[in-house]
Amino acid sequence: MKTIAVLPAGSVSDEAVKRLFAIEGEEMNWKHHRLIADVFMSTVNGISDYSVVPIENTIEGSVNLHVDWLVHEVDMPIQAEWVYPSIQNLIGRASEAAGEDGGLDFSKIKKVISHPVAIAQCLQFLRNELPHAEIETVGSTSEGVKIVKENPGQGWAAIGTMTAAANNELDVLSQGITDHDNNFTRFLLVGPEPFTARQSEAQKTSVLITLPEDFPGALHQVLAAFAWRKINLSKIESRPTKKKLGNYYFYIDIEMALDTVLLPSALEEIEALGCQVRILGTYPSFTYEQLK
Numbered sequence: 001m002k003t004i005a006v007l008p009a010g011s012v013s014d015e016a017v018k019r020l021f022a023i024e025g026e027e028m029n030w031k032h033h034r035l036i037a038d039v040f041m042s043t044v045n046g047i048s049d050y051s052v053v054p055i056e057n058t059i060e061g062s063v064n065l066h067v068d069w070l071v072h073e074v075d076m077p078i079q080a081e082w083v084y085p086s087i088q089n090l091i092g093r094a095s096e097a098a099g100e101d102g103g104l105d106f107s108k109i110k111k112v113i114s115h116p117v118a119i120a121q122c123l124q125f126l127r128n129e130l131p132h133a134e135i136e137t138v139g140s141t142s143e144g145v146k147i148v149k150e151n152p153g154q155g156w157a158a159i160g161t162m163t164a165a166a167n168n169e170l171d172v173l174s175q176g177i178t179d180h181d182n183n184f185t186r187f188l189l190v191g192p193e194p195f196t197a198r199q200s201e202a203q204k205t206s207v208l209i210t211l212p213e214d215f216p217g218a219l220h221q222v223l224a225a226f227a228w229r230k231i232n233l234s235k236i237e238s239r240p241t242k243k244k245l246g247n248y249y250f251y252i253d254i255e256m257a258l259d260t261v262l263l264p265s266a267l268e269e270i271e272a273l274g275c276q277v278r279i280l281g282t283y284p285s286f287t288y289e290q291l292k
């Protein structure tokens with residue numbers, strides 16, 4: 001039985017990983033952690049086999065804190081990626097937000113608590129509907145819902161999943177409040193062993209490339225090494241190396257497994273240019289449709 005470290009029950013991550021492992025005959029042991037740092041450390045310390053990391057969102061783009069953990073704090077390969085919709089809801093007590101006319105009056109909600117990514121997904125809603133409310137960030141959406149549950153009578157609300165609302169016996173004050181439809185999150189499964197519970201034709205490899213200093217056109221040559229081999233890149237993003245202001249590495253997702261001849265030769269060519277190449281993993285990629 002595999003042990004999986006993930007944010008608390010009822011979080012988007014928890015719902016998402018249960019979808020990935022909804023396979024007949026697979027039994028899992030879940031370890032819930034309040035903070036993403038502890039989710040990572042659980043596998044680093046050998047307590048869990050895999051950690052679940054929300055890495056990118058349709059609205060927000062990369063979750064930089066999580067990318068940085070993956071790159072700077074731990075050295076664990078990515079073993080799978082999958083996509084899961086993140087549907088957010090305003091959760092609280094209808095009795096605390098009751099208007100004079102019997103409907104809901106959001107002006108009675110004094111504070112909204114949630115994960116920063118969930119707040120970012122609902123900014124317009126918050127601006128339009130609860131402009132007066134204080135915003136508080138916590139380690140996960142489900143933690144916010146739990147805090148609301150434990151503090152009745154305060155006029156507090158949380159942004160979270162329907163599962164978290166049900167788990168905590170709270171009311172859904174507004175359903176589906178993200179500013180854009182089609183709001184999906186890409187999750188990574190990281191850990192020492194390959195993920196073999198499901199197969200996918202789509203394979204990806206993620207690498208970090210650091211360019212040599214004082215080499216005009218280096219990025220162009222890196223991209224050329226992929227381009228002339230017709231290797232598809234699905235993402236390229238620069239992030240600070242944290243060593244010196246203005247120094248960056250490139251985080252690149254390649255739509256190909258590392259076992260094909262083409263990709264190792266492209267990476268060799270890039271190293272020959274004087275670039276540093278670090279492989280973050282080569283792994284299967286699952287769409288939401290594949291997991292339904």
Ligand SMILES: O=C(O)C(=O)Cc1ccccc1
Pocket residue numbers: 007010011012013014054057086115117118139140141142185
């Ligand atoms: O806080 C959660 O529920 C998470 O799993 C992190 C998150 C938050 C918002 C969108 C996707 C993941």
